[in-house]
Amino acid sequence: MTQEGLNLIEVLNDLDPSILSYQEWVNVGMALKYEGYTALDWDSWSRSDTRYHDGECFKKWDTFNGNGTPVKGGTIVQLAKDYGAFAPVSNGRSSGHELSWNSQINDDYRIVDRDWVEGKEIREPTTWNPIQQLITYLQTLFDATENVGYVTKTYDMTTDDGLVLHKPTKGNWDRTAGKLIEELQKYDDIGLVLGDYNPEAGAWIRFNPLDGKDVKNDNVTAYKYALVESDNMDIAKQNAILRELELPIATLTHSGGKSLHAIVKIDAADYTEYKQRVEYVYNICKKNGFTIDTQNRNPSRLSRMPGVMRNGKKQFLIDTNIGKHDYNEWFEWIEDLNDDLPEPEKLSDTWDDMPDLAPELIKGVLRQGHKMLIAGASKAGKSFALIEMSIAIAEGMQWLGFECVQGRVLYVNLELDRPSCLHRFKDVYNGLGIDKPKNLDNIDIWNLRSKALPMDKLAPKLIRRAQKRNYSAVIIDPIYKVLTGDENSAEQMAHFTNQFDKVATELGASVIYCHHHSKGSQGGKKSMDRASGSGVFARDPDAIIDLVELDLTDDLLDEQKKQAHISIIESCIKATNNDYFYQKVTLEDKNSIAAMENHAEIAIPLHQRIEMNKQRKEASKAVDNQSAWRIDGTLREFAKMDEVNVWFKYPVHIVDNTGVLADIELDDGLPYKKPKKSxxxxxxxxxxxxxxxxxxxxxxxxxxxxxxxxxxxxxxxxxxxxxxxxxxxxxxxxxxxxxxxxxxxxxxxxxxxx
Structure with missing residues (x-):
C-alpha cells in the first residue's frame, strides 16, 4: 500500500501494459519495488502484453537498486490518470459511485473510451492498382515542385534473439513529386521508377518535403505533417479511434503489418511550433487510449509507402482527407469539447431552494465577488477615490456616503512609484481624519510600476499570490497599464475583461478597476456610456460608478470662500477670547465677513490676526483649487442609486451635505440655446x-x-x-x-x- 492508501495492484488492473512505452513499463517495475511489492506482481501484470518475454521481469527486478531520485508509486497513479484508466481506490474499495446512463464523465480531453469503442474493420483492396495508390498518396501530400524522400533499399540487422530485421537505408531525395508522378504514369512500374524493393521488407516514404540535399530534420522545407502510429493495438480499434478523434488526417495507410500510419496535418510555421503541435496531438491520442509510437516525432521520419507488398501483405492507402479540415479547426474542436462551462440547469430544480445571494460589500452598490468600474475624467481623483475605498473597506466605514462591510483589500498599484503610493495612502488616511488607523493589516499593496504585464498574463500571477489571503476586494489602478488589444474592439475587450472574471471567481473577491472617460462633454450621456472605448466597458461590470465634473459658478465659489473665512475667524476668536465670542458675536454677525473682521480686531491681538489672515489666504487658495463632482451609477444587482455630489479637496472627496451642488446642471456639450427671440x-x-x-x-x-x-x-x-x-x-x-x-x-x- 502507498502512503496515500492506494493499492497499486488495483490501479494496475485498470492499466493495460500494452499501451505503455518500454521506459514506462520499466518505471512501473521500479515503482512497485520501491513501494514494497514483488517481482511476481510485476510479472503477472505484464503477461497480457504481446511483448512479454518469460523471465524478463525477474532479471530486470534485480537491477533496480535505487538512486537519489527513486521512482515511486505516484508514477503508476499518474500513468493511470494519463491513460484514462484510473479510478481512486482506498482500502480496496472504490471511493466513487455507480454511474447512471446520464452521468457525466469529467476527464479533461477524453473523447473516446477505448474500452467501449467498437472497432472499424479494414479489408485489403480487392482491386489492386499499386501505381494509382502511390500517385494518389503523392498528390495528396505534396506540391508538384516539392522534393520527396523515399526508401526501397534495406540492410539486415540481427537481434540478440536471432531475429533478422530489414532496416531502411537513407534512400533517395533528388526528385520532385511532379517528376515522380510523371514517371509513374509513363512507365507504370514502381520498381522501374523508384528502384526494386525487398517484398519481405516493403518500402518507405518521407511525408514532409525536403530540400534535395539530405534527409535530416534540417533538410525539411515545410513542417506540414506528423506521423501517428501504434504498434500494439488492434488495427480495427486504431481505425475507429483515429476517426472518432476527428484528427485532420491527410492519408491513412495500412502498414502491411500491425499498424496504421496516419499522416496528420500539422502546418506549423517553424520547427518550434511543429514540436508543440505534435506533442499536443500525441497527448490527445494518449488521453484517449491510442498508444503512440513516440519515436515518430521528427519531421523527416519515414512512413510506409502505399502500393507495395510487405511479407505477403499489401501496404495500401485506406483513405485520404478524413477528420477535420486542418490542424486549427481540429484544435478548436478539441478545446470546445473540453471547455469548463457549466451545463444548463432547470429553474424548477431550485425554485423552492434558491441559492444565497453573495453578501453586499458596498451597501446597495456591489456584492462580494462582483465587478465594479469607476469611470471619470482626468483630475477627478479616481485613484484617490480607490484609495478611499480601500480604507473604507479595511476600516468598515463609509465610502462617498455608502456603507462598506469590513474586509481585506489588495490594492494593485500600476502607476505610482512605491514611495509615492505609500505616502498617498497615509495622506488620504489623514485627510479622512484617521490619524491612528486600527486596521492597516487589512490593506495589502502590490506595487507593479514598470513591472506590469498584460492582464491575461498578470491574472494567474495575481491569483497565485492572493489565493490564501481571503481578500474581500482586489482593486486594480489603472487598467490602461494592463490593457491588451484595441479598447474599441468589443471582441478584444471582452477577452480582456474576462480576466477580471477569473480573478473574481478564483478568489471570491470583488474586482474593482478604473478607466477614463471618452473625449468630449459627458453631461448628456448616461453613466454607462461615458467610459472610453468599446461598449463592453458599459456591459461587463456589475456596477459602474461615474464621476462627472460640475461647472462651479463664481457666486458659489465666492460663497465658499466667505464661509471658509468666517469659519477661520470664528475659530480664532473662540481660541483667543471665548467669552467675548459668546457675549458679543450675534447670529447675524456670523453671516458677514465685515462684522466678523470687526470682532477680530477687538478680540484678537495683532500678531494672531496676522497668522489668521495667512490661514484665510490659504483657504481662498484651497477653494480655487477644489473641484466638484457628481457621482451616479448603473447597477445590475440593485435599484438605481441616488446621485451623490462631492467636493474633491486634495487628497480626499467630501460629500456635499449642504445641497449647494445639487442644483448645478451638467454641461451636455450642446451649444447654448437662447430662450426666445429678442x-x-x-x-x-x-x-x-x-x-x-x-x-x-x-x-x-x-x-x-x-x-x-x-x-x-x-x-x-x-x-x-x-x-x-x-x-x-x-x-x-x-x-x-x-x-x-x-x-x-x-x-x-x-x-x-x-
Missing part, C-alpha cells in the same frame, strides 16, 4: 445652434459701443435668461479660449491683437 440677441430663434466662436462674436457685436470696455460679467449677463439661468464665467472663458477672436485680459474682453 432684440438683444439679434433675432436668433429659440433652439438655434451656434458654435462657441459664433456665440462670442455675436455677443461682442451687440455689446460693443466703442466706448466702455466689455467685461466678463457683461457677457455672463448677456447669456443669462430672466430666470437667472445661463453659463458660468468658467464656461464663458472656455468658449472664448476655444477659438473665438477674443481673449480675456484682467476680466476685460479684448480682440486678439489688441
Amino acid at each position: 432684440p438683444q440677441n439679434g433675432g436668433e430663434k429659440e433652439g438655434g445652434k451656434k458654435s462657441n466662436t459664433e456665440k462670442i462674436d455675436n455677443a461682442m457685436a451687440m455689446l460693443d459701443d466703442g466706448v466702455q470696455p466689455i467685461l466678463l460679467e457683461d457677457l455672463k449677463a448677456f447669456f443669462t435668461d430672466k430666470k437667472g439661468k445661463g453659463p458660468s464665467e468658467k464656461t464663458i472663458r472656455r468658449w472664448i479660449k476655444e477659438g473665438s477672436h477674443y481673449h480675456v485680459d484682467n476680466c476685460q474682453i479684448k480682440k486678439n491683437g489688441d
Whole structure:
C-alpha cells in the first residue's frame, strides 16, 4: 500500500501494459519495488502484453537498486490518470459511485473510451492498382515542385534473439513529386521508377518535403505533417479511434503489418511550433487510449509507402482527407469539447431552494465577488477615490456616503512609484481624519510600476499570490497599464475583461478597476456610456460608478470662500477670547465677513490676526483649487442609486451635505440655446445652434459701443435668461479660449491683437 492508501495492484488492473512505452513499463517495475511489492506482481501484470518475454521481469527486478531520485508509486497513479484508466481506490474499495446512463464523465480531453469503442474493420483492396495508390498518396501530400524522400533499399540487422530485421537505408531525395508522378504514369512500374524493393521488407516514404540535399530534420522545407502510429493495438480499434478523434488526417495507410500510419496535418510555421503541435496531438491520442509510437516525432521520419507488398501483405492507402479540415479547426474542436462551462440547469430544480445571494460589500452598490468600474475624467481623483475605498473597506466605514462591510483589500498599484503610493495612502488616511488607523493589516499593496504585464498574463500571477489571503476586494489602478488589444474592439475587450472574471471567481473577491472617460462633454450621456472605448466597458461590470465634473459658478465659489473665512475667524476668536465670542458675536454677525473682521480686531491681538489672515489666504487658495463632482451609477444587482455630489479637496472627496451642488446642471456639450427671440440677441430663434466662436462674436457685436470696455460679467449677463439661468464665467472663458477672436485680459474682453 502507498502512503496515500492506494493499492497499486488495483490501479494496475485498470492499466493495460500494452499501451505503455518500454521506459514506462520499466518505471512501473521500479515503482512497485520501491513501494514494497514483488517481482511476481510485476510479472503477472505484464503477461497480457504481446511483448512479454518469460523471465524478463525477474532479471530486470534485480537491477533496480535505487538512486537519489527513486521512482515511486505516484508514477503508476499518474500513468493511470494519463491513460484514462484510473479510478481512486482506498482500502480496496472504490471511493466513487455507480454511474447512471446520464452521468457525466469529467476527464479533461477524453473523447473516446477505448474500452467501449467498437472497432472499424479494414479489408485489403480487392482491386489492386499499386501505381494509382502511390500517385494518389503523392498528390495528396505534396506540391508538384516539392522534393520527396523515399526508401526501397534495406540492410539486415540481427537481434540478440536471432531475429533478422530489414532496416531502411537513407534512400533517395533528388526528385520532385511532379517528376515522380510523371514517371509513374509513363512507365507504370514502381520498381522501374523508384528502384526494386525487398517484398519481405516493403518500402518507405518521407511525408514532409525536403530540400534535395539530405534527409535530416534540417533538410525539411515545410513542417506540414506528423506521423501517428501504434504498434500494439488492434488495427480495427486504431481505425475507429483515429476517426472518432476527428484528427485532420491527410492519408491513412495500412502498414502491411500491425499498424496504421496516419499522416496528420500539422502546418506549423517553424520547427518550434511543429514540436508543440505534435506533442499536443500525441497527448490527445494518449488521453484517449491510442498508444503512440513516440519515436515518430521528427519531421523527416519515414512512413510506409502505399502500393507495395510487405511479407505477403499489401501496404495500401485506406483513405485520404478524413477528420477535420486542418490542424486549427481540429484544435478548436478539441478545446470546445473540453471547455469548463457549466451545463444548463432547470429553474424548477431550485425554485423552492434558491441559492444565497453573495453578501453586499458596498451597501446597495456591489456584492462580494462582483465587478465594479469607476469611470471619470482626468483630475477627478479616481485613484484617490480607490484609495478611499480601500480604507473604507479595511476600516468598515463609509465610502462617498455608502456603507462598506469590513474586509481585506489588495490594492494593485500600476502607476505610482512605491514611495509615492505609500505616502498617498497615509495622506488620504489623514485627510479622512484617521490619524491612528486600527486596521492597516487589512490593506495589502502590490506595487507593479514598470513591472506590469498584460492582464491575461498578470491574472494567474495575481491569483497565485492572493489565493490564501481571503481578500474581500482586489482593486486594480489603472487598467490602461494592463490593457491588451484595441479598447474599441468589443471582441478584444471582452477577452480582456474576462480576466477580471477569473480573478473574481478564483478568489471570491470583488474586482474593482478604473478607466477614463471618452473625449468630449459627458453631461448628456448616461453613466454607462461615458467610459472610453468599446461598449463592453458599459456591459461587463456589475456596477459602474461615474464621476462627472460640475461647472462651479463664481457666486458659489465666492460663497465658499466667505464661509471658509468666517469659519477661520470664528475659530480664532473662540481660541483667543471665548467669552467675548459668546457675549458679543450675534447670529447675524456670523453671516458677514465685515462684522466678523470687526470682532477680530477687538478680540484678537495683532500678531494672531496676522497668522489668521495667512490661514484665510490659504483657504481662498484651497477653494480655487477644489473641484466638484457628481457621482451616479448603473447597477445590475440593485435599484438605481441616488446621485451623490462631492467636493474633491486634495487628497480626499467630501460629500456635499449642504445641497449647494445639487442644483448645478451638467454641461451636455450642446451649444447654448437662447430662450426666445429678442432684440438683444439679434433675432436668433429659440433652439438655434451656434458654435462657441459664433456665440462670442455675436455677443461682442451687440455689446460693443466703442466706448466702455466689455467685461466678463457683461457677457455672463448677456447669456443669462430672466430666470437667472445661463453659463458660468468658467464656461464663458472656455468658449472664448476655444477659438473665438477674443481673449480675456484682467476680466476685460479684448480682440486678439489688441
